Every structure is written in C-alpha cells, then in structure tokens.
Amino acid sequence: MKNLKKQRRIQVLALAAIALVVATGLIGYAMRDGINYFRSPSQVVETPPPPSEVFRIGGLVEDGSLVRDQGETVSFAVTDGGATVPVTFAGVLPDLFEENQGMVGTGRFINGVFEASEILAKHDETYMPKEVVDALKAQGVYQEPES
Amino acid sequence: MITELGHFALILAFMIAIFQTVVPLIGAHKRWPGWMAVAEPAAQAQFFFTAFAFGALVWAFVTSDFSLRLVTLNSHSAKPMLYKISGTWGNHEGSMLLWVLIVSLFGALASVFGAGLPQTLKARVLAVQASIGVAFFAFILFTSNPFLRLAVPPFDGQDLNPLLQDPGLAFHPPFLYLGYVGLSMAFSFAVAALIEGRVDAAWARWVRPWPLAAWIFLTIGIALGSWWAYYELGWGGFWFWDPVENASFMPWLLAAALLHSAIVVEKRESLKSWTILLAILAFGFSLIGTFIVRSGLLTSVHAFANDAERGIFILMILAFFTGGALTLFAARAQSMQARGVFGLVRREGALVANNILLAVACFVVFFGTLWPIVAEMAFGRKLSVGPPFFNSAFTPFMVLLGMIMPIGAMLPWKRGNLKQVIHKLRYAFVLALALGALAWAVQTGRSALGPVGLFLGSWMVFGALVDLWGRTGSLARLMRLPRADWGKATAHAGLGVTVFAIAGLTAWQQEDIRVAQIGAPFTAGAYEIRLDAVARARGPNYFTTMGTVTVTRAGKSVAVMHPEKRNYPVAKMPTHRGGD
Numbered sequence: 001m002k003n004l005k006k007q008r009r010i011q012v013l014a015l016a017a018i019a020l021v022v023a024t025g026l027i028g029y030a031m032r033d034g035i036n037y038f039r040s041p042s043q044v045v046e047t048p049p050p051p052s053e054v055f056r057i058g059g060l061v062e063d064g065s066l067v068r069d070q071g072e073t074v075s076f077a078v079t080d081g082g083a084t085v086p087v088t089f090a091g092v093l094p095d096l097f098e099e100n101q102g103m104v105g106t107g108r109f110i111n112g113v114f115e116a117s118e119i120l121a122k123h124d125e126t127y128m129p130k131e132v133v134d135a136l137k138a139q140g141v142y143q144e145p146e147s
Numbered sequence: 148m149i150t151e152l153g154h155f156a157l158i159l160a161f162m163i164a165i166f167q168t169v170v171p172l173i174g175a176h177k178r179w180p181g182w183m184a185v186a187e188p189a190a191q192a193q194f195f196f197t198a199f200a201f202g203a204l205v206w207a208f209v210t211s212d213f214s215l216r217l218v219t220l221n222s223h224s225a226k227p228m229l230y231k232i233s234g235t236w237g238n239h240e241g242s243m244l245l246w247v248l249i250v251s252l253f254g255a256l257a258s259v260f261g262a263g264l265p266q267t268l269k270a271r272v273l274a275v276q277a278s279i280g281v282a283f284f285a286f287i288l289f290t291s292n293p294f295l296r297l298a299v300p301p302f303d304g305q306d307l308n309p310l311l312q313d314p315g316l317a318f319h320p321p322f323l324y325l326g327y328v329g330l331s332m333a334f335s336f337a338v339a340a341l342i343e344g345r346v347d348a349a350w351a352r353w354v355r356p357w358p359l360a361a362w363i364f365l366t367i368g369i370a371l372g373s374w375w376a377y378y379e380l381g382w383g384g385f386w387f388w389d390p391v392e393n394a395s396f397m398p399w400l401l402a403a404a405l406l407h408s409a410i411v412v413e414k415r416e417s418l419k420s421w422t423i424l425l426a427i428l429a430f431g432f433s434l435i436g437t438f439i440v441r442s443g444l445l446t447s448v449h450a451f452a453n454d455a456e457r458g459i460f461i462l463m464i465l466a467f468f469t470g471g472a473l474t475l476f477a478a479r480a481q482s483m484q485a486r487g488v489f490g491l492v493r494r495e496g497a498l499v500a501n502n503i504l505l506a507v508a509c510f511v512v513f514f515g516t517l518w519p520i521v522a523e524m525a526f527g528r529k530l531s532v533g534p535p536f537f538n539s540a541f542t543p544f545m546v547l548l549g550m551i552m553p554i555g556a557m558l559p560w561k562r563g564n565l566k567q568v569i570h571k572l573r574y575a576f577v578l579a580l581a582l583g584a585l586a587w588a589v590q591t592g593r594s595a596l597g598p599v600g601l602f603l604g605s606w607m608v609f610g611a612l613v614d615l616w617g618r619t620g621s622l623a624r625l626m627r628l629p630r631a632d633w634g635k636a637t638a639h640a641g642l643g644v645t646v647f648a649i650a651g652l653t654a655w656q657q658e659d660i661r662v663a664q665i666g667a668p669f670t671a672g673a674y675e676i677r678l679d680a681v682a683r684a685r686g687p688n689y690f691t692t693m694g695t696v697t698v699t700r701a702g703k704s705v706a707v708m709h710p711e712k713r714n715y716p717v718a719k720m721p722t723h724r725g726g727d
C-alpha cells in the first residue's frame with residue numbers, strides 16, 4: 001500500500017515532468033518565429049533589418065504624410081524625431097489613427113518601406129504605447145501629456 | 148448628500164472588513180465561540196455598506212451629478228441610460244469599487260449558505276475573505292477614490308469612452324469580475340484549510356460550487372469581451388493573444404483545473420495539497436491579471452490610460468496574498484495526507500492528466516505574456532510575443548486534452564477498463580473521423596487545420612453525447628439525470644464546439660479589403676456583396692454614417708448588414724462597428 005502510493009506519486013511526477021519538458025521545448029521552438037522585436041524609426045534607418053523579419057515599429061505619424069485615397073492601401077510616415085520611415089498598410093486604419101499621434105505597427109521592412117500587416121489601435125485619447133514614449137524619449141522629443 | 152453617504156459607507160465597510168479579519172481569526176485560534184460568531188453579521192454588514200456605496204455611485208451617474216470628478220470624466224447627460232449605468236464601472240475607480248463589491252458579496256453569500264460549515268473553518272474563511280476586502284478597500288480609498296468632488300462642477304460631462312458604449316462591453320466587466328473575484332472564495336477556503344490543517348471530502352464539497360460559479364462567469368465574461376472585440380474593434384478576429392486577454396485566460400485555465408481536481412479530493416481524498424495549491428494560484432493569477440490591466444506595464448491593444456502608483460499598490464497586494472499563502476502552504480502541506488491509492492487508468496488518473504495539461508498550458512501562456520518584461524529587464528531588448536508563439540506552443544496541449552477528454556470522462560472511478568470505454572466510444576470516433584475526412588475532401592488546397600478541428604470538435608461533442616446516453620439509455624431517464632451530469636456534458640460539448648469554431652475560423656475565414664462604390668457589387672467566395680446606400684443619422688449622443696450592404700448568394704438575398712461609423716462629438720472620438 002505504502003509502496004504503491006509512492007510509485008503512483010513518482011509516475012504522476014514523471015508525467016508532469018515530461019509535460020513540462022515538452023512545454024519548454026515547444027516554447028523554445030515557438031520563440032523562433034513568435035517573437036517580434038520593437039525598433040524605433042532611428043534604429044531601422046541605422047541598421048535596416050532583413051526583409052524576412054517581422055518586427056514592430058512605433059513612433060508618431062508625421063504631420064502631413066497621411067495619404068488615404070489610393071484604393072485599399074494607405075501610406076504615411078512614422079517618425080521619432082530622429083529619423084522617418086515610410087509605411088504602407090492595406091486595411092482599415094484604427095479610428096483613433098491621426099497625424100501627430102502615436103502608433104505601433106507590425107510588419108516587414110522591404111526596399112526602404114515598412115509594409116505593415118497590423119496597426120495597433122489605442123482605446124482612448126490619452127493613451128500612448130509605452131514603446132513609443134520610450135522611443136521619443138530616446139530622441140529627446142517626448143512631451144509629457146497635460147493632465 | 149447621497150454621495151457623501153456613499154463615501155462614508157465605503158469607509159465604514161473598510162473598518163468592518165478590518166474587524167472581520169482580526170476578530171474571527173483570534174476567536175478561531177482561541178476557540179472562543181463569541182469571537183468566531185461575529186464573522187457572519189460582519190460579512191453581511193460589510194456587503195450592505197459596500198452595496199450602498201456602489202449604489203450611491205450608480206445614482207450619481209444616473210442623475211448625471213457632474214460635481215463628482217468621476218462622473219464628469221466618464222459621463223454625459225445625453226448618454227443613453229444603459230451606458231450611464233454601465234459608465235459606473237467603465238472606468239478605473241468605479242471598476243475597482245465593483246471588484247470590492249463582489250468580494251464582499253461572496254463573503255456575505257458564504258456566511259448565508261455556509262450554515263453547515265464547522266465553526267472554526269467558517270470563521271477563518273470569512274476572515275481571509277475580509278482580508279482581501281481590506282486590501283482593496285485601502286487601494287480604493289488611498290489611490291483611486293471614486294467619490295472625489297470637483298470644486299467647480301462643469302455644465303456637462305466629457306462622456307464615456309465611445310468604444311465602451313456597447314451592450315457587449317457594458318456587461319463584460321461585471322461577469323469578468325464575478326469570475327476573477329469568485330476565485331477569491333476558493334482562495335479563502337484554501338488558506339482557511341491550511342490554517343486549520345485539515346482537508347477532507349467535506350471540505351472539497353463546500354469549496355466546489357465557488358470555483359465552478361467563478362469559472363462559468365469567467366467564461367461568459369471572456370466570451371462577451373471577445374464578441375465585442377470582433378465587431379466593435381473590427382480587427383476581424385475574436386482573440387489576439389494580447390496580454391490583457393491572456394490575463395483573463397490564465398485564471399480561466401487554472402480554475403478549470405481546480406474544478407476537476409476538487410472532484411478528486413471529494414471522491415477519492417487524494418490530490419489534496421495540489422488542489423490547495425491550485426486554489427491559491429488561480430486567485431493569484433486573477434490578481435496578476437488585475438495588475439497587468441491596471442499597471443500598463445505591457446503594451447496591449449486593450450491598454451487604457453493608467454497610473455504607475457496604482458500598479459505598484461496592486462503588485463504589493465499580489466505579493467502579500469500569494470506570497471503569504473504560498474509560505475503557509477510550504478509550512479503546512481505536509482499534513483495533507485492522501486487517503487487512498489489511485490490508479491492511472493481511472494477517472495482520477497484522467498483528471499490528473501487534465502490538470503497537468505491545463506497547468507502546463509497556463510504556464511506557456513504565462514511565459515509568453517511576461518516574456519516581454521523579462522527580455523526588457525534582462526537583455527534590454529524591446530519585443531512582443533505574437534500569436535504564432537501561442538499557436539505553436541499552446542495548441543498541442545489543448546489538442547491532447549481534447550483527444551483524451553471523451554475517454555477520461557467515461558472512465559469509472561477505482562476500477563477503470565480502457566477497452567470497455569473505447570468500445571463504447573468507437574462510433575463517436577468513426578463518425579468524427581468521417582466528418583473530418585469529408586471536410587478534407589470538400590476543401591481543396593487549404594490548410595489541414597479545418598478538417599482536423601472538425602474531427603477534434605465533433606469527437607468531443609459526440610463523446611459527451613455518448614457519455615450522457617450511456618448513463619441512461621432511455622429518454623425518460625435522461626430527463627431525471629442529476630444536474631451535475633448535464634453540466635459536465637454541456638461544458639465538454641461546448642469546448643468541442645469552441646475548438647471546431649476556432650479551427651474553422653482560422654482555416655476557412657476569408658478577408659478581402661476593398662473600396663466599395665455604391666451600387667457596384669463585388670464577389671467574395673460564393674457571395675455577392677453590394678453597397679446599396681450610405682446615409683447619415685443622429686443617435687442620442689453621436690452622429691453616424693451608416694451603410695446598407697446586401698449579401699446575396701446565387702441571386703437570393705442572404706443578409707442585409709449595417710456597418711456604421713459613429714462620431715461622438717463630446718468625447719472627440721470616432722468609432723466604427725461591423726455589420727451585425
């Protein structure tokens with residue numbers, strides 16, 4: 001009885017250990033293409049990532065750069081004050097997307113243009129993604145919002 | 148006046164909660180019946196005063212009392228009544244008040260329905276529950292007081308964030324919180340049992356309804372939230388593996404595991420310390436979720452403006468409760484001896500497998516959610532973990548869970564016979580396989596995900612039906628089946644439907660982005676879509692531009708949709724809604 005109990009406990013622990021090892025393996029495997037690095041426009045211009053890499057870019061939408069009327073795609077430029085990167089996006093922009101506002105986009109950098117597959121929306125007027133704040137601070141152009 | 152009374156009631160509830168934490172704990176330790184007995188009236192009084200405070204805040208929103216800062220920031224006199232009421236919890240301060248209201252509600256419920264509990268256990272459960280209340284009352288009163296007045300009340304308010312003015316989201320927070328906070332009851336029972344040093348079948352019987360109720364509410368809350376995300380945010384998806392979404396999903400996974408392990412404690416007096424640990428962790432993850440949402444530490448598509456000081460306060464609450472409970476667990480877990488030996492190929496063995504898979508799946512989600520913070524602090528790299536990570540690291544465990552679920556659900560306790568169960572399930576398996584093969588044959592050149600999902604989903608649904616039928620064999624007896632069996636079959640079949648829906652959506656969904664001209668139709672798949680007209684209209688507190696879109700299939704009208712773009716002038720914010 002006592003031995004059987006011990007044996008069961010070992011069996012269950014072995015099962016749990018196997019599950020954890022498999023999970024760790026899967027995590028390691030999935031990390032290869034499940035992770036998107038964040039780059040500010042300055043970093044992208046400095047060391048352009050390969051066109052195969054999916055990454056995130058964030059900054060302010062440059063004033064006067066937003067062009068909507070060309071069919072399904074819209075284009076604009078994202079800046080952190082230090083450098084500016086042109087962006088194209090085929091899709092519906094978030095409602096709160098505006099010039100001079102923060103944005104974060106996911107996509108690839110191909111031939112000097114960031115082709116976004118997703119543009120991050122914010123839920124309210126006062127929110128700015130943390131990465132964008134940090135990128136603007138790095139270039140010394142961040143302004144504290146008045147509140 | 149009512150506002151001041153509400154504020155006063157909130158402070159009073161805070162005091163009662165402190166009293167309710169200290170006195171019954173001492174009473175239970177010294178075995179003084181009088182000191183233990185105060186827990187019950189205290190729990191009810193605490194709920195009464197919290198409810199009064201909450202009611203006062205709702206009243207301020209309903210009557211548009213703009214002398215309250217919170218009302219000014221989140222309401223407007225022209226807003227529809229539903230959103231005036233839901234505006235109460237559509238902001239940080241009000242939602243924390245709702246949170247603490249539910250903490251005290253569960254405490255009061257436990258004091259009413261816990262008549263059969265041994266006196267010491269009951270006193271300790273109510274005391275631990277009240278201590279959670281103390282932490283959150285302090286949080287509200289010191290960092291996020293909803294009852295602050297404005298010296299000069301404005302003429303009108305700034306309106307509620309328009310994205311939140313939606314029925315799906317009006318009811319999403321209450322359900323989500325009923326789920327999150329419902330887990331606090333399981334936590335209180337676990338900590339009380341650790342102090343008591345005793346866990347037995349009776350304990351499990353008392354605990355089980357709480358995580359069950361919490362899990363059901365959490366399911367409804369998550370479903371409402373993802374339905375809202377689908378049509379209001381219009382990203383063409385229900386789930387994005389976003390930190391805020393994961394925050395509600397991790398407690399859901401652990402609560403599901405807890406539900407199943409508590410059954411083993413009740414029926415077999417085994418897995419005791421594991422169940423206690425799960426109860427602590429499940430509520431711990433609720434707190435982590437609150438922290439992630441409120442601190443803004445992780446960039447999320449759902450992020451709201453937030454405040455670092457509040458984040459630190461919640462982090463302290465999290466550290467105190469999970470750290471304290473885990474320390475207690477380490478000291479006392481030795482005393483939880485399992486009664487019987489259990490077999491692996493038995494119901495209890497299957498439930499252990501369920502627990503391992505759910506806990507490991509939760510670990511994967513936890514890792515993916517927090518990795519961005521770890522990477523930034525350890526390597527200084529900013530990154531985000533996207534859906535591909537979760538799709539390949541999380542899905543295998545769920546597929547495995549789905550595969551063994553119908554078999555495990557039918558294995559008997561004590562004496563399991565795998566052959567017999569497989570024999571009973573063979574038609575379900577063949578039918579599910581046939582459906583998957585049919586889908587494979589019909590679709591051409593698309594991913595295998597759809598057929599596989601159809602197979603797995605229908606295997607789970609048919610398995611639940613076979614289980615239900617096998618228990619009875621006749622329609623008359625089916626109606627008299629205990630509610631627990633119906634609940635089990637519904638939940639298992641529902642999971643099957645969900646698996647199929649997720650796989651189907653992922654594999655067969657078509658997205659086409661184009662500019663539509665009025666009257667010029669285009670085709671998508673077998674459907675013809677035509678934008679008929681665009682009209683402008685006025686809502687109670689917004690202007691809208693609404694399209695009329697007709698969908699036809701082979702010349703027959705299938706649906707008329709009304710996608711719209713609303714502009715809320717007070718909030719200076721546009722929204723768009725998918726056609727529904």
